[in-house]
Amino acid sequence: MFEPDFTAEADRQLSVCNACRYCEGFCAVFGAVELRAAIGDGDVAYLANLCHDCRMCFDACMFTPPHEFAVNIPALMAEARVQTYERYSRPRVLAGLFRTPGWAIGGVTLACIVVVTLLVAFGMGTTALETVQVGPGAFYRVVPYLAMVVPAVVLGAFGILVLVYGARSYANDIRSGDGRFVSLRSVSTAIRDAITLVYLKGGGEGCYDVKRGSPWRRFFHMLVFWGVLADFSATICAAIAQDLLGYLPPYPLWSIPVALGTLGGVAIVVGAAGLIALKVRSDAKPTSARMIAMDYAFLAMLETVALTGLALLAFRSTAAMGSLLAIHLGSLAALFITAPYGKFVHIVYRSIALVKNAAEQNGA
Amino acid sequence: MDVAVCGGGNAALCAAIAARRAGASVVLLERAPAYVRGGNTRHTRDIRLAHDEPNAAATGSYAEEELLDDLLRVTAGETNRPLAELTIRESKSLASWMSEQGVHWQKPLKGTLHLARTNGFFLGGGKNLVNTYYDTVERLGVRVVYETSVVGFELRERAVQAVVYERAGAVERLRCGAVIVAAGGFEADVDWLKEYWGDAAGQFRIRGTPYNTGLALKALYEAGAKRIGDPRGLHCIAVDARAPKFDGGIVTRIDAIPFGIAVGADGARFYDEGEDLWPKRYAIWGKLIAELPGQAAYAIFDRKSIGGFIPSVYRPLCAQSIEELALVLDLEPGALVRTVTAFNDAIRPGGTFQPGSLDDCRTEGLAIPKSHWARPIDTPPYYGYPLRPGVTFTYLGVEVDAGARVIDADGRGFDNVFAAGECMAGNILSRGYLAGFGLTIGTVFGRIAGESAAAHVRA
Numbered sequence: 170m171f172e173p174d175f176t177a178e179a180d181r182q183l184s185v186c187n188a189c190r191y192c193e194g195f196c197a198v199f200g201a202v203e204l205r206a207a208i209g210d211g212d213v214a215y216l217a218n219l220c221h222d223c224r225m226c227f228d229a230c231m232f233t234p235p236h237e238f239a240v241n242i243p244a245l246m247a248e249a250r251v252q253t254y255e256r257y258s259r260p261r262v263l264a265g266l267f268r269t270p271g272w273a274i275g276g277v278t279l280a281c282i283v284v285v286t287l288l289v290a291f292g293m294g295t296t297a298l299e300t301v302q303v304g305p306g307a308f309y310r311v312v313p314y315l316a317m318v319v320p321a322v323v324l325g326a327f328g329i330l331v332l333v334y335g336a337r338s339y340a341n342d343i344r345s346g347d348g349r350f351v352s353l354r355s356v357s358t359a360i361r362d363a364i365t366l367v368y369l370k371g372g373g374e375g376c377y378d379v380k381r382g383s384p385w386r387r388f389f390h391m392l393v394f395w396g397v398l399a400d401f402s403a404t405i406c407a408a409i410a411q412d413l414l415g416y417l418p419p420y421p422l423w424s425i426p427v428a429l430g431t432l433g434g435v436a437i438v439v440g441a442a443g444l445i446a447l448k449v450r451s452d453a454k455p456t457s458a459r460m461i462a463m464d465y466a467f468l469a470m471l472e473t474v475a476l477t478g479l480a481l482l483a484f485r486s487t488a489a490m491g492s493l494l495a496i497h498l499g500s501l502a503a504l505f506i507t508a509p510y511g512k513f514v515h516i517v518y519r520s521i522a523l524v525k526n527a528a529e530q531n532g533a
Numbered sequence: 534m535d536v537a538v539c540g541g542g543n544a545a546l547c548a549a550i551a552a553r554r555a556g557a558s559v560v561l562l563e564r565a566p567a568y569v570r571g572g573n574t575r576h577t578r579d580i581r582l583a584h585d586e587p588n589a590a591a592t593g594s595y596a597e598e599e600l601l602d603d604l605l606r607v608t609a610g611e612t613n614r615p616l617a618e619l620t621i622r623e624s625k626s627l628a629s630w631m632s633e634q635g636v637h638w639q640k641p642l643k644g645t646l647h648l649a650r651t652n653g654f655f656l657g658g659g660k661n662l663v664n665t666y667y668d669t670v671e672r673l674g675v676r677v678v679y680e681t682s683v684v685g686f687e688l689r690e691r692a693v694q695a696v697v698y699e700r701a702g703a704v705e706r707l708r709c710g711a712v713i714v715a716a717g718g719f720e721a722d723v724d725w726l727k728e729y730w731g732d733a734a735g736q737f738r739i740r741g742t743p744y745n746t747g748l749a750l751k752a753l754y755e756a757g758a759k760r761i762g763d764p765r766g767l768h769c770i771a772v773d774a775r776a777p778k779f780d781g782g783i784v785t786r787i788d789a790i791p792f793g794i795a796v797g798a799d800g801a802r803f804y805d806e807g808e809d810l811w812p813k814r815y816a817i818w819g820k821l822i823a824e825l826p827g828q829a830a831y832a833i834f835d836r837k838s839i840g841g842f843i844p845s846v847y848r849p850l851c852a853q854s855i856e857e858l859a860l861v862l863d864l865e866p867g868a869l870v871r872t873v874t875a876f877n878d879a880i881r882p883g884g885t886f887q888p889g890s891l892d893d894c895r896t897e898g899l900a901i902p903k904s905h906w907a908r909p910i911d912t913p914p915y916y917g918y919p920l921r922p923g924v925t926f927t928y929l930g931v932e933v934d935a936g937a938r939v940i941d942a943d944g945r946g947f948d949n950v951f952a953a954g955e956c957m958a959g960n961i962l963s964r965g966y967l968a969g970f971g972l973t974i975g976t977v978f979g980r981i982a983g984e985s986a987a988a989h990v991r992a
């Protein structure tokens with residue numbers, strides 16, 4: 170539950186929006202507000218994640234502070250999002266990581282890198298970290314195959330479990346009486362809205378930038394999204410090459426796994442850097458400091474994984490390969506561990522909010 | 534400077550854009566600080582546009598003749614016909630012109646579908662429009678100066694030599710080749726309003742900017758410009774009594790009146806709440822309330838009506854009985870109960886309530902009838918909104934010709950003084966109101982004024 174004062178403040182601000190409606194064209198939030206006579210706890214959780222943080226409705230609002238109505242919807246929504254992320258995450262101890270995202274992600278990453286490096290040093294001998302390894306199976310002479318796969322599967326499964334739990338309790342809380350909202354139609358609409366990032370278009374003006382709207386945030390976000398997807402696909406391709414076709418990595422530069430992985434890596438590096446730059450350069454009033462900290466931490470995490478991956482590729486036939494592999498795997502492990510306790514979870518809650526919105530608007 | 538534009542709302546910005554695009558150097562003097570720039574324009578949402586085919590802004594078609602008919606109807610024919618026709622003709626090019634300045638369009642807002650064909654809704658409303666225009670103006674190289682009030686004009690013969698302005702407590706002058714006055718009406722000067730409205734004006738809420746006190750309009754009159762429009766003329770609607778004195782904008786407006794009854798401080802009804810469709814009647818209620826003792830009225834309705842109208846920013850006050858509601862609203866309970874009972878008893882039975890059309894739910898035998906949408910107020914909880922007059926703008930202005938040139942008391946044009954927007958809208962919209970037409974006049978005449986001023990300085 171949000172603090173009652175917080176929900177009351179959301180209700181107060183959004184009743185200004187419901188009486189005004191000028192921002193309807195920016196995104197889905199205002200259409201959803203208009204369906205509600207009053208805003209309760211579940212509504213805040215729903216609307217907060219329906220908001221895509223384009224911030225257009227701040228500059229456009231006649232009632233932002235110092236006006237006595239003191240409306241600042243993007244900041245309100247960002248703060249509420251931070252709280253929903255934490256609220257639906259388990260176990261409680263780990264959910265605390267949301268509170269200090271920089272330290273959490275930085276600390277976990279460092280720890281993972283150290284642990285992996287030590288494991289390699291003790292398990293395979295320090296020479297594994299120092300000597301040139303080439304030819305089929307080179308990586309596995311540094312970190313054995315099972316030592317890569319088992320932790321990935323365990324951590325991945327744990328993360329998925331946490332996220333599924335969060336998704337279910339979130340969906341329950343925002344159901345708000347009108348029953349089921351998951352249908353073929355609402356899900357397909359939501360997938361379309363998510364893939365196209367339609368609500369980063371700001372109704373045509375784009376998202377926050379140094380001054381007014383620009384298409385850059387949507388562009389960079391596309392790069393990151395497709396970059397991650399490309400890297401995921403590259404891993405699948407590698408698995409097929411290895412387990413079905415019997416080729417052991419490293420693969421040549423122009424093989425599908427490496428080409429796809431490189432493309433994805435570069436996209437993430439550029440996209441995440443772009444997103445960071447936009448945040449640094451834009452007005453901080455229409456946002457929440459906690460949300461921004463979480464954004465930076467997650468983007469830095471992505472940059473670390475992508476950059477270490479690219480470095481590994483670049484130096485894989487040198488003596489640095491062993492240590493680079495340890496560092497890359499360490500940061501990947503950190504990504505897996507922190508994913509359910511950081512900005513990554515926005516994918517889950519935003520998608521559910523989009524499904525609910527699609528159902529609501531179809532019904533309306 | 535070639536051209537000095539006085540004001541910083543829609544008309545001023547359009548004038549600055551047009552003058553600059555026509556090659557003049559332009560300075561724009563805005564009285565407000567940057568964060569509240571844009572006058573009443575920042576509270577607007579749509580602009581009325583004639584068009585023969587659907588375009589980016591509006592659906593269907595809205596012929597020039599139809600718009601003219603609408604205008605003649607609301608003004609009862611009191612309009613400068615050539616200027617009205619010019620405005621309407623020019624309005625056809627505004628959708629694409631505005632898009633060229635960077636304006637985006639959005640679908641009509643929920644609850645405003647009746648305007649989809651006649652009006653274009655710009656994305657994000659008036660403040661977003663103003664922000665877009667300021668970006669454009671700055672990109673074009675117009676110098677924008679904030680917190681600068683134009684207070685006078687230095688005249689030689691029929692030509693202004695310099696604009697006199699006040700900035701940070703000091704009075705200074707700016708030489709210019711031409712001046713465009715686009716500084717809105719005088720609705721924010723309550724003392725000036727009191728000259729025509731007496732103490733009643735003290736109770737008025739001003740829906741828009743506190744900076745439109747008519748300083749520049751006064752300066753024009755001092756320079757000899759010819760007055761136009763009824764000084765007592767106000768566009769004035771019913772707003773929530775809890776609204777701020779200034780800048781409450783659209784959200785304090787009360788649309789509940791046709792759903793129930795409206796009573797004065799004495800608990801008695803005073804006007805037919807169901808006279809005509811609300812979009813045609815909402816603008817009479819401000820003046821009706823302004824004429825009441827204490828300038829106070831109350832909209833009363835019951836649970837059946839919740840959800841029927843766009844809510845206002847304040848929740849209605851609420852009670853389980855009419856007596857209690859009267860106490861909450863500070864009305865005499867007996868009086869309100871008598872009014873509600875008499876109203877309920879007078880409702881002709883068997884009507885079918887249809888809020889979107891002139892239905893057959895009406896009263897019979899009341900001195901003040903309710904002609905449509907009369908339903909008994911009998912289902913608790915009961916609700917009430919306290920109401921005050923909310924002034925949108927004033928009609929008083931200066932006369933202009935088709936080139937936006939200001940006319941003096943002798944009926945001759947000034948050499949280099951032009952006007953646009955609210956301060957000359959009275960030439961065309963002498964009274965009544967057509968939703969979105971204020972911006973139409975301001976945009977059309979802003980453009981014309983900019984072009985005329987640029988042509989003058991280049992000649």
Ligand SMILES: Cc1cc2nc3c(=O)[nH]c(=O)nc-3n(C[C@H](O)[C@H](O)[C@H](O)COP(=O)(O)OP(=O)(O)OC[C@H]3O[C@@H](n4cnc5c(N)ncnc54)[C@H](O)[C@@H]3O)c2cc1C
Nearest residue numbers: 540541542543544572573574578683717954955969971972
């Ligand atoms: C709540 C509300 C909603 C409205 N909605 C609509 C709508 O949807 N569509 C529509 O067409 N119309 C609407 N109107 C009417 C509309 O605001 C006007 O028709 C239009 O904006 C007038 O534009 P303008 O540029 O003439 O004046 P304004 O936009 O009021 O601009 C006047 C400018 O002059 C400046 N100024 C004043 N005095 C001085 C001075 N002495 N020196 C320098 N600068 C000065 C002010 O600071 C301001 O920037 C609405 C009005 C209100 C109050």
Ligand code: SF4
Nearest residue numbers: 196220221223224226
């Ligand atoms: S910040 Fe953008 S997405 Fe969020 S509510 Fe405002 S307009 Fe909608």
